[in-house]
Amino acid sequence: MTVALRLAGAVLTVGASGLLGLMVAESYRARERELAAWITALTSLQTEISFGHTRLGQAMRRAGSASGGTPARILARAAELLEQGDSGGAGECLAAALGLGRAERGRRDEADALLALGQRLGASDAADQARHIGLAVGRLEGCRARAADAASRDCRVWSSIGFLLGGMITIALL
Amino acid sequence: MSAKVRDPVLDEIFPALPPRVREAVLALPSADRQSLLEIRLRRGRAAMAVTAEGDLYLRCAGQPVICTENEWEAAVRLVTQSSIYALERELAAGFVTLAGGHRVGLVGRAVLEGERVRGQSELSSMNYRIARQMIGIADRVMPYVFSADGTRVMNVLILSGPGLGKTTLLRDIARQLSTGSGAESSMGAAPAAASMAGFKVGIVDERSEIAACSQGVPQNELGPRADVIDGCPKAVGIMIMIRTMSPDVVITDEVGRADDADALEEASRCGVSVIATAHALDPEDAMRRPAIRDALARGAFDRAIVLGRSLGLGTCERIVDLRSGRDLAARPFRLASGGETGGVRR
Numbered sequence: 001m002t003v004a005l006r007l008a009g010a011v012l013t014v015g016a017s018g019l020l021g022l023m024v025a026e027s028y029r030a031r032e033r034e035l036a037a038w039i040t041a042l043t044s045l046q047t048e049i050s051f052g053h054t055r056l057g058q059a060m061r062r063a064g065s066a067s068g069g070t071p072a073r074i075l076a077r078a079a080e081l082l083e084q085g086d087s088g089g090a091g092e093c094l095a096a097a098l099g100l101g102r103a104e105r106g107r108r109d110e111a112d113a114l115l116a117l118g119q120r121l122g123a124s125d126a127a128d129q130a131r132h133i134g135l136a137v138g139r140l141e142g143c144r145a146r147a148a149d150a151a152s153r154d155c156r157v158w159s160s161i162g163f164l165l166g167g168m169i170t171i172a173l174l
Numbered sequence: 175m176s177a178k179v180r181d182p183v184l185d186e187i188f189p190a191l192p193p194r195v196r197e198a199v200l201a202l203p204s205a206d207r208q209s210l211l212e213i214r215l216r217r218g219r220a221a222m223a224v225t226a227e228g229d230l231y232l233r234c235a236g237q238p239v240i241c242t243e244n245e246w247e248a249a250v251r252l253v254t255q256s257s258i259y260a261l262e263r264e265l266a267a268g269f270v271t272l273a274g275g276h277r278v279g280l281v282g283r284a285v286l287e288g289e290r291v292r293g294q295s296e297l298s299s300m301n302y303r304i305a306r307q308m309i310g311i312a313d314r315v316m317p318y319v320f321s322a323d324g325t326r327v328m329n330v331l332i333l334s335g336p337g338l339g340k341t342t343l344l345r346d347i348a349r350q351l352s353t354g355s356g357a358e359s360s361m362g363a364a365p366a367a368a369s370m371a372g373f374k375v376g377i378v379d380e381r382s383e384i385a386a387c388s389q390g391v392p393q394n395e396l397g398p399r400a401d402v403i404d405g406c407p408k409a410v411g412i413m414i415m416i417r418t419m420s421p422d423v424v425i426t427d428e429v430g431r432a433d434d435a436d437a438l439e440e441a442s443r444c445g446v447s448v449i450a451t452a453h454a455l456d457p458e459d460a461m462r463r464p465a466i467r468d469a470l471a472r473g474a475f476d477r478a479i480v481l482g483r484s485l486g487l488g489t490c491e492r493i494v495d496l497r498s499g500r501d502l503a504a505r506p507f508r509l510a511s512g513g514e515t516g517g518v519r520r
Contacts, residue, residue, distance in 0.1 A: 053260040082256055085189055089247070090256050122256035125293065129259050 006174065013173070014166035021162015028151040028158070034070050035110060035144040039137055041067035041075060042117075046133040049126055056090060056122040057083040074098055078118075094118035109146075113139035181207065183306055186274035190302070192248040195221050198232035198239045206230065211337065213302040217246045226487050250297060253278050265293050267381075274393050275305040275386025303337075305383065307394045311339070311488065311509050312346035315479055318493045318502055319347060319449070327351065327373060327423050327447040329474060331466075331496075333454045334481035339488050340451040341383050341427055343481065343509065345394055347449055348375050348384065348425045352397025375400045376421030376446075378411035384427055409433035416444050423447045435469040442474055456480050457494055470496060482506070 044066035048059035057079040064075035078097035081087040087096060095115055117136035121129070184207065188196050195215065199207065202223065212224035213232070220231050220238040231238045241249070253270055254261055264270045270278045282297035312319075319330055330347075332340050354372025379385045379402050385392035387404040396402070401419045403411045408426050415421055424441050429450045441448050454460035457478045461467045469475065475496055482491040484506050493503040 049259055055255050055257045055260055057255065059257075085252055086193065089251055122251075122254070123258060125262050126259040 010170040010174065013170050014163060017166030017169065018163040021158045021160070021165070024162070025155040025158040028147070028155050032144060032147040032151050035140055035147055037067040037069040037071050038110060038114070039140050039144065041071040042133050042137050042140065046130055046137075049129045049133070053126065089119075089123070090121035091115065091118035094121070109143045110140055113143070183274065183276075183304060184210070186272065187213070187276055187302060187304060190249075190252045190272050190276075190278065192241075192245045192252065194234050194239050194245060195232060195249075198234045199223070201233065202230075210304055212304065215241050215246070215249055215300045215302075217241055217243075217298045246297075249300060253280070253300065262293055266291050268294070269381065271382040271386065273386075273388050275307075275383055277303045277305065277381065277383055279303065305386065305394075306342070307345060308339075308342050308488075308510065309346065309349070309395065312343055312350055314507060314509055315343070315490060315493065316347070316350055318477060318479065319351075327449070328476040329442060329447055330449045330477045330479060331429075331460070331470075331475040332449070332451040332479045332481065333456060333460055334451075335455060336453065338481045338483060339509070340481060343479070344425060344427060344449065344451050345384050345396070348377055348400060348423075349395055349397045351375050351423055352399040354397075354399075372397065372399050373422040374420065376415035376419050376424045377402045378406060378408055378415055378424060378426040379404050380406060380408050380411065381427060384425065409437040412437040412441055412448075416441060416446055421446055423449060426450045428452060429469065430463055430465050432465050432468075435465050435472065435474065438469050438474040439472045448474065450475075455482075456492065457496065477502070481509075 041063045045059055045063035048054040048062055049056075052059070054062065060075040060079040060082070064072035064079075074094075074097045078090070078093045081093035081096055082090060087093050095118065098111055098114065113136045117132055120132040124132075184199065188199075191199070191213070192215075195213065198221065199210070199213065202210070206223065206225050206227070209226040210223055211226060214222045214224065218241060220240055223230050223232055233239065239245075253272075258265065261270055265280065268280055270280065272278060279299075279301040280294065280297050281299050282294045284291045285293045285295055319328060320326065321328055332344055334340050351373045352375040375397065377384050377396065377400055379387065382404055384394070385396055385400070385402040385404065386394050387402055390404075392400070392402055401415070401421065403415055406414065408429060409431070412424055412426065415424055424446050426448070427450070429435075429438065429452050438448055438450070452460055452463070452466055454463065454466065457470075457480070460478070461470065478492075478494045478496055479490060480492040480494065482489050484491060485508050488509045489506050490503065490509055491506045492501055494500070495502055
């Protein structure tokens with residue numbers, strides 16, 4: 001009975017620890033995917049602005065639909081705030097949708113790139129808008145490359161570390 | 175985003191006004207609010223309202239509303255819907271049309287490309303011109319729009335200075351021609367009698383002021399037989415309209431460019447009547463503008479309706495037969511007084 005309990009405890013410890021490791025590894029992959037979705041969204045936004053001359057609120061919604069995921073939710077919220085008209089310009093609306101206060105801005109590279117773009121969105125002619133969006137896409141490409149490096153380096157490590165740590169704890173407790 | 179003010183026209187304008195200006199308009203006496211013609215914002219200066227009675231400063235809590243930088247930025251953002259890139263052509267032309275056909279004039283520093291104005295930057299003044307459709311305002315001039323036997327629509331040029339009701343009159347003439355006599359409306363329900371005499375009216379609405387199309391649907395009442403080409407240069411639009419929609423009458427606003435005269439002549443050659451407006455005080459003044467002189471010399475117009483304000487806003491000063499030079503109306507008359515206008519739309 002005692003052996004069975006110890007065995008069950010060991011399995012649970014290794015399983016829980018391994019799962020935590022897998023979750024950390026997944027967060028690296030998720031960040032890479034999210035950055036890819038933002039790049040798709042901004043590329044679509046550039047098309048809407050340069051070729052469609054679509055109003056910014058509608059352009060944000062369409063860009064979000066094209067990418068899906070987190071950008072879709074954030075851009076839809078920013079568009080909603082923008083169209084209400086009392087929440088400031090595109091920069092303020094995007095910051096509010098990203099859920100970042102002024103003090104937290106710049107915490108992550110991609111948020112910084114998006115907020116810098118937000119300050120210019122809709123405020124100039126189509127050619128200038130394309131240049132600003134191109135710059136933001138460039139910055140996000142850099143973030144994505146770094147995220148891909150980190151993911152390829154750390155994913156496998158974290159996947160193994162969880163189980164190894166669980167195993168070590170189990171041995172120590174036994 | 176804004177309190178409803180029971181005036182559907184102001185409800186259309188309010189989303190494009192900064193909050194303090196909205197408040198100040200709401201604080202105006204009811205009579206001033208209902209006769210509001212323009213709201214003028216100037217960067218760093220006091221906001222003003224122009225009513226039929228004259229100009230007045232907009233006040234919020236007793237103090238004049240000064241357009242601070244924040245207020246100005248908000249106004250530009252609201253008028254352009256944070257989409258300056260989508261309004262390059264409009265900014266180059268100096269106006270943006272809002273839903274409902276209201277026009278916001280914008281001026282600042284012109285950005286030139288050779289001789290051409292490519293756009294504007296450093297905007298400094300805005301003029302919100304409030305469009306109120308006056309149903310029935312053309313009743314008293316309609317007899318002069320037809321030939322003596324009442325069968326043919328004459329080529330009519332409506333002349334006046336700015337803000338004296340040219341477009342309002344033109345819109346109602348279009349509505350009455352399109353509807354025909356007796357039919358009440360085309361919006362929603364079918365007209366009372368589809369076979370009733372009416373004319374196919376082609377509206378070339380370069381500035382989106384006559385029909386005020388939104389998503390392809392005219393926001394103003396124009397009758398059942400009106401077709402609208404929206405945002406198209408007049409000369410091109412007139413030709414497209416004639417070739418594609420076979421109108422009986424072409425309606426267009428503010429002729430005066432060199433190529434307009436050719437298009438108007440082509441229309442008359444095709445047997446299509448033209449009713450248009452132009453900035454001029456009277457036919458003699460119009461003759462000083464080369465394009466209009468050219469059009470008049472080619473016989474593009476039969477009659478001129480001259481608007482002024484000798485009896486108040488909405489006065490028809492003269493109706494002139496351009497062939498004979500004879501005045502057809504004995505004296506100036508009000509287009510409509512008080513209740514005669516049938517009120518504003520919606």
